[in-house]
Amino acid sequence: MGVNGAIPKLPSKRGTYLRNCWYVAGWSDDLTDTPQAKVFLEEPVALFRDGDGVAMAIGGRCPHRFAALGDGSVIDGALACPYHGLRFDGSGVCIHNPHLGDPPPKASVPAYPLVERYRLLWIWMGDADKADTALIPNFAWLDDPAWEAVRGVTLAEGHYELYSDNILDLSHANFVHPALVASAFTQGERKFWQDETHAYSRYTQKNDYISPALAGVLGVEGRKQDFFGEVTWHAPATLFFDYRAGEPGTFVEDMKALLSLHAFTPETPDTTHYVWATSRDYKLGDTEFSEGLHAALSFAFEHEDLPVIRDAHRLMAGQDFWDLEPLVLNGDGGGVRARRLLNKMIKFEASNA
Amino acid sequence: MGVNGAIPKLPSKRGTYLRNCWYVAGWSDDLTDTPQAKVFLEEPVALFRDGDGVAMAIGGRCPHRFAALGDGSVIDGALACPYHGLRFDGSGVCIHNPHLGDPPPKASVPAYPLVERYRLLWIWMGDADKADTALIPNFAWLDDPAWEAVRGVTLAEGHYELYSDNILDLSHANFVHPALVASAFTQGERKFWQDETHAYSRYTQKNDYISPALAGVLGVEGRKQDFFGEVTWHAPATLFFDYRAGEPGTFVEDMKALLSLHAFTPETPDTTHYVWATSRDYKLGDTEFSEGLHAALSFAFEHEDLPVIRDAHRLMAGQDFWDLEPLVLNGDGGGVRARRLLNKMIKFEASNA
């Protein structure tokens, strides 16, 4: 679904993306009996549940007359095209042709490996033979009953890497989110590092005020805390944010934690699917608290982050990020590592294709 | 008038259309004393009635400062530019210049042959010398008092040939229009043929239920019928749909009929003027019946057909239909014939220009 509630206008010249990797395709719960028409990496995808309720992802453009398969319906476990009723199973093969005398045509759409894990749908947009579920990043806390999450999904204008940058540089919180201002983000100790497919940003600060909003959420209003924040970027664009605070001198593992997911999946070069969650292991079942937290986070992401990033994206006017010679600051250690890693992985994939 | 109620944004690189042919420019009744600014085949056109009330079509862009002539007004039978008042007669010649001392400039805009017939405006976008009114398809039932029509016009997103395809393949009704589901469309006998400028699709089915909605319209709820449906495509994009049903064993000519017009005139490569009507020869003057029928058909065309075709158009991302190697099914016999004929006619016209 594009910004206007329909298929977005697709560029005729395609961009290049990392394909042999897992992207978040949405929340598992949101995929009901009703299929979904999506675009990932400028490619139409239909999501549906087959006769056993198993989530499937196949090419979203019917090979007959190019209708959006995801706008169809599931019949006998197969996805029926909304236009002329050809049915495709989860492997993308046309298994039923409702028209007089015609056998099912020797036709198929791509099948994308799709896995439901941690209440998320994970899609593999590359070579299916290489799809290894062991490569799915660990977000076990999302379906751990000891943790309760508020969750959201939105379609955001702007290139997906700009959204990864945003999370990897927590310092933006001090400027973009008035309720989250804390000197830890700009003056705390920072550490950035990487491995083959991850980039990390860690912020720590001892004995200082955390932000008003987070103090309220953690129930430590007016008390100085030790602060710990660590972001893990999983290539290409799925991020884990481990935020913790505790009385001064508390070991990190004993601090109270808020765990967050920020997953960015490109729709087009200009639009990004943004799937997020923040989880706690206290006040479980406190609906009022959850609703307040959900409202605060939605507002922060959709009305504070998004306009800033959308306008930065527009000001880039379609030019390459590095060609614009961005100034690199201390806080960019995570984002720059992620961009370089991703660029390297995309080049490596292209050279081995 | 574009999608936003104004001149649409026009591509700087023009597409190719069949020009020596009649396109439907709208309903005759809708052209009142107020001129209209339209775009047909990416070309601005002004429609107006001259001093005798005769409908005229001339180039819609003033040669002076490029204002939309169709947003002007008629003065002394000529169309006055809304910007600086130059007046053009129905032959496109500037006949009046309101400015001091200036004679009418030796200027003109194109004149397009325009004919009012069958309550429709027919426009010829090609060589005026070749405009032969005998080539206007016969829709005499539209102004035959024995028939009463409900009529509509809308601007639809999507290439005009996609809209012709839709009507020529009636099987879509079984999937796109829940109220029109009938096995005749998918399981009935089909026949497709063509001549030099027409393509035909015929569907017949004996002794079966026609759809709930059509049974209601024809007053044969719950009774099996013999069914006859024939679509005639007149190049480039004007279609006649002759739908009939009767008690089993009835000759086609004795069946009760609903006659429909579906005319598609390209505005831009991405937008299409959709002019439609459905006529009956019973319940004449029954306003309530007419209003219900109009509402049902508008809904079907604008809220069921249009979103499917719009999304198919977007998923084609500006690529050529045949380059996308569409799967051809039994039901495409009409559409494929129409596309091939039109393509041949366009090439022939180009090679003789």
Place this chain on the structure above:
Amino acid sequence: MGVNGAIPKLPSKRGTYLRNCWYVAGWSDDLTDTPQAKVFLEEPVALFRDGDGVAMAIGGRCPHRFAALGDGSVIDGALACPYHGLRFDGSGVCIHNPHLGDPPPKASVPAYPLVERYRLLWIWMGDADKADTALIPNFAWLDDPAWEAVRGVTLAEGHYELYSDNILDLSHANFVHPALVASAFTQGERKFWQDETHAYSRYTQKNDYISPALAGVLGVEGRKQDFFGEVTWHAPATLFFDYRAGEPGTFVEDMKALLSLHAFTPETPDTTHYVWATSRDYKLGDTEFSEGLHAALSFAFEHEDLPVIRDAHRLMAGQDFWDLEPLVLNGDGGGVRARRLLNKMIKFEASNA
């Protein structure tokens, strides 16, 4: 601010503009403690007031992560980026970096000479060394207490030269503005001339009715008047309209006058900042009169001129004005001079760059 209340989508291929000249950047009063994000000549600009309240204009795209600086805030007299808090002074130099351990980066954005004069902000988009405030056109009446102005600003679709053309050819009033119809505009004596950086249109008519609306504004309903109207175009797109009327036989200098500003500053090739004012030297302090005049003029510019020019712009489909071979009428003497002068100035500037 673009049409949608955000940064407009910028073309990746830039157009050519006259740069060594003053453009109107807006009303001085409208620039409060809140900075503004603007785009002039396809170039992002941030406007803000420094610690002394002096209006400043610097490059509007942060060199760090490309956020819109004009959406930031002023802290200690410098403009702080809304994204990560880098602060830039009015010379465009980064003077503060809020992040741990980092000195201010050796970074800057362009600084644009900006002058507050006549209640307007004037910006110089070219070589700062050449910015000579003596080149600012004289609009002293805008801050002369003997004159009271109604003022406005809007963002208009269409190329800025089309908007200059509109004012230079007053004859459009007879067709576009029903309340301003007067035969002086089409039948009055016209004179057009130019000098190195100005083009002029003058309309005079003796002993005739001025329009109903203007007769009302001047308080001469039903009385024939001598009429004088002179438009001065200051390159590249700032226009002064001196409108006067008086009892037949009155010397021009003794007539009652309405003085107007029409300033057009390109935002993109398709959008224009339109800043306007109309001033009188009578009924000073009459709020009701001012409000009526403001409403009438806003309506005329935004609902009468703009749709005509927007549609003309769209009908030009991105093509060059002269390539379209416009018909030149008597009334175009001012506009054609302005276009030729501007074209010559742009070429001269390019050849000396």
